[in-house]
Amino acid sequence: MTTATTPHRLWRNTRYLTWLVSDTSKGLAASLFGFAVPLLALLITNDPAQAGIIGAAGLVARVLLTLAGGVLADRHRRIVLMLLGSLLGIVLAGAFTLLASGDALTFTSLLVIDVLLAARSGLFDVAGESALKEIVPDGAMGRAQAANQGRDAALQLAGGPLGGLLLGLGGWVVGAVMTLCHAVAAVTAWMLRRQTRRAGIADTGAEDDAPADEPALRPHAGRELREGFTWLLSRRDLGGVMIILTIVNLGFNAAITTVVYALQQAGHSELLIGTLSAVIGAVMLVGAVLAPLLVPRVPAGILTVGGLAVVALGAVALTTVREPWAIAVVLGASVLLLPALNAALLGYFMVATPSRLLGRANSAIGVLAMGAMPLAPLIAGFGLSWLGREGTILVCAGLCLVAAALALGNRALRALPVEARWAEHAATFAAE
Numbered sequence: 001m002t003t004a005t006t007p008h009r010l011w012r013n014t015r016y017l018t019w020l021v022s023d024t025s026k027g028l029a030a031s032l033f034g035f036a037v038p039l040l041a042l043l044i045t046n047d048p049a050q051a052g053i054i055g056a057a058g059l060v061a062r063v064l065l066t067l068a069g070g071v072l073a074d075r076h077r078r079i080v081l082m083l084l085g086s087l088l089g090i091v092l093a094g095a096f097t098l099l100a101s102g103d104a105l106t107f108t109s110l111l112v113i114d115v116l117l118a119a120r121s122g123l124f125d126v127a128g129e130s131a132l133k134e135i136v137p138d139g140a141m142g143r144a145q146a147a148n149q150g151r152d153a154a155l156q157l158a159g160g161p162l163g164g165l166l167l168g169l170g171g172w173v174v175g176a177v178m179t180l181c182h183a184v185a186a187v188t189a190w191m192l193r194r195q196t197r198r199a200g201i202a203d204t205g206a207e208d209d210a211p212a213d214e215p216a217l218r219p220h221a222g223r224e225l226r227e228g229f230t231w232l233l234s235r236r237d238l239g240g241v242m243i244i245l246t247i248v249n250l251g252f253n254a255a256i257t258t259v260v261y262a263l264q265q266a267g268h269s270e271l272l273i274g275t276l277s278a279v280i281g282a283v284m285l286v287g288a289v290l291a292p293l294l295v296p297r298v299p300a301g302i303l304t305v306g307g308l309a310v311v312a313l314g315a316v317a318l319t320t321v322r323e324p325w326a327i328a329v330v331l332g333a334s335v336l337l338l339p340a341l342n343a344a345l346l347g348y349f350m351v352a353t354p355s356r357l358l359g360r361a362n363s364a365i366g367v368l369a370m371g372a373m374p375l376a377p378l379i380a381g382f383g384l385s386w387l388g389r390e391g392t393i394l395v396c397a398g399l400c401l402v403a404a405a406l407a408l409g410n411r412a413l414r415a416l417p418v419e420a421r422w423a424e425h426a427a428t429f430a431a432e
Contacts, residue, residue, distance in 0.1 A: 010144055015135045015195050022188035023128055024151050026086060029093060029181035030121065031159030035277065036167050036174045037114055038260060038377070039270055045107055048261045052381025054111050055257070058118035059377070063367055065122025070363025071224050072123065074356065078131040079196060083189040085124025089182030092117050097175030105171060126366065130358040133350055134196075142295045142347035142419035149339035150288030153281050164274025228360025232368075236412045237429045238349060241304070242368035244406050244413070245345075248308055250376055251399030252334075255315050257380035258396065259327055262389045268324065276328050283332035287339040300344035300416035305407045307341035310334060312404040315397035319390050348416060352426035 010016055037058070041051035072081060096113050099105055136144045166173045233239040263273050294303060314334025321327055353361045383392030407413055417425050 010136070010140055010147060013136065015192060015199065016132075016144065018188050018192045018195060019128075019132065019135055020147070020151065022082060022086070022185045022192060023148075024155065025181045025185040025188065026089065026125075026128070027152065027155050028159065029089060029178040029185075030117075031155045032163045032166065032174055032178055032181075033093075033096075033114075033117060035159055035163035035274065036171065037110065038257070039167060039264060039273070040105060040171055041107070041110055042261070042264050044105060044110065048265065048381040048384050050107055050381075051261065052257075052377040052379075054107070054114055055377030055381075056375070057111055058114040061115045062118040062122040065119045066126060066363045066366045067122075067225055069123045069126035070228055070360040070366075073127040073130045073359025073362065074224065074228075075359075076127075078127040078134075078359070079189060079193045081124050081127035082131065083186060083193065085120060085127070086182050086186035086189055088120050088124070089117075090179055090186065092120060093175055093178035093182055097172050097179060100171035100175050126359055126362045129362050130355075133353075133355055133358055138351045138423055141350050142343060142422070143292050145347040145350070146288060146291035146295055146339065146343040148346075149291055149343050150285060153284035153288045153339060155281070159274075159277065159281070161271070161274045161278045163277075164269070164271040167270050224360060225363075228357060228364045231357055232361050232364045235352070235429055237416065237426065238352065238365075240406075240410050241345065241413055242365060244308070244403050244410065246368055247399055247406070248311060248403035250379075251396045251403065252311055252315060254376040254379040254383075255318055255393050255396035255400075256331070257377050258383060258389065258392045259318065259331075261380050261384055263324065263327075265384070272324060276324055276331070279328040280331050280335055284335050284339055287336045288343075291340040291343045294340040295344050295347065296419045298340075299418050300348055300422075301414040303337065303340050303344045304413060304416070305404075307337035308400075308404045308407045310337050312397070312400035315393070315400040319393045319397065322389075344416070344419075347419065348422050348426070351422045352429070 038051050038055055041054045042048065045051060092113065096117075099109055099113065132144065133141075162177075163174065166177060232242065260273055260276075263276070264270075311334050314330055317330045317334075318327065321330055349361075349365065350358075379395065380392060383395065387395070
């Protein structure tokens with residue numbers, strides 16, 4: 001006689017809830033700073049090109065340090081790295097607060113603090129993402145990723161208006177709230193470490209996964225990195241998807257950055273721009289509510305192709321609208337399916353990746369997805385100066401259309417199944 005297994009209930013998983021609070025607090029700090037940096041840069045320099053340089057430098061630092069972060073996450077205890085990253089965040093956010101309160105923000109100081117905070121994210125965020133595999137079972141990973149998408153949408157919903165309100169009070173207020181967020185992240189990371197110890201769950205890294213009769217060797221970091229990239233790109237079910245995500249991330253993020261820069265240059269207030277961000281977050285929150293219903297029922301391949309097609313059409317439509325309300329409608333329609341797309345792809349990726357490789361594979365997927373994103377603020381800044389608003393957005397829309405066409409032509413991507421078949425489907429590719 002067989003017994004039906006009870007579905008894992010995420011909201012009764014205390015470790016997941018503690019992880020979620022820690023990761024959300026860190027995410028809110030990043031959201032506030034990400035909103036404030038381009039506007040502060042424009043206020044300080046009054047030059048979209050210089051603002052683009054600051055944004056690009058931070059993204060380059062994050063991408064490069066994400067590679068090192070993947071190695072760290074597989075060599076060392078991931079929850080401990082979460083705690084260390086949050087403590088460093090307190091220091092850097094506090095330094096930004098002091099600079100802003102002393103009217104010492106210049107192009108150079110803003111560039112340096114942006115690069116340092118981005119480097120912190122690259123080094124330590126991979127560990128937090130990878131720790132989730134030891135906290136949530138495979139059968140609930142799709143729902144966990146959908147919940148994370150809802151959290152991200154809520155952060156975007158709150159981050160824009162809150163960032164605009166705080167920035168209106170002063171840059172130092174943004175820094176003070178960031179410092180508080182990193183403090184909450186540190187406390188909950190410490191709590192998560194205690195909870196995992198009491199539950200007898202390993203806070204794993206690559207060395208912890210080594211067989212007991214083998215010494216825990218530490219190979220060269222470059223070789224470890226190559227192993228993560230090689231594994232990811234050798235998988236037909238995952239490798240091609242990363243190239244597509246790189247292109248669409250570049251195109252759509254450059255389009256949004258162009259819109260933000262253009263609104264600021266047209267004299268619109270920080271609060272209005274933040275409200276636009278909130279509208280996008282509200283639509284993504286609706287999409288995140290739908291994601292747990294779609295992911296178990298609709299194949300991940302169909303969700304991905306459909307979501308990319310909608311994004312591409314939205315980027316094209318941005319060239320035809322200028323009023324803030326119309327921009328909000330177009331962007332909102334563009335991102336409705338993104339939470340389900342992200343939940344499906346990230347959930348399948350977490351199920352398919354062995355724990356010993358998860359940090360490096362996470363860094364590889366992050367670098368491939370974000371690798372071209374440092375170009376986004378440069379495209380927006382220099383594009384506005386050279387091509388104007390419509391010309392720049394047309395370039396961005398072209399990139400999104402290329403990504404959608406590649407997704408439609410990718411047979412392995414189209415074949416990704418529904419959540420219940422992820423483990424079985426991944427195993428067939430592991431055997432190749």
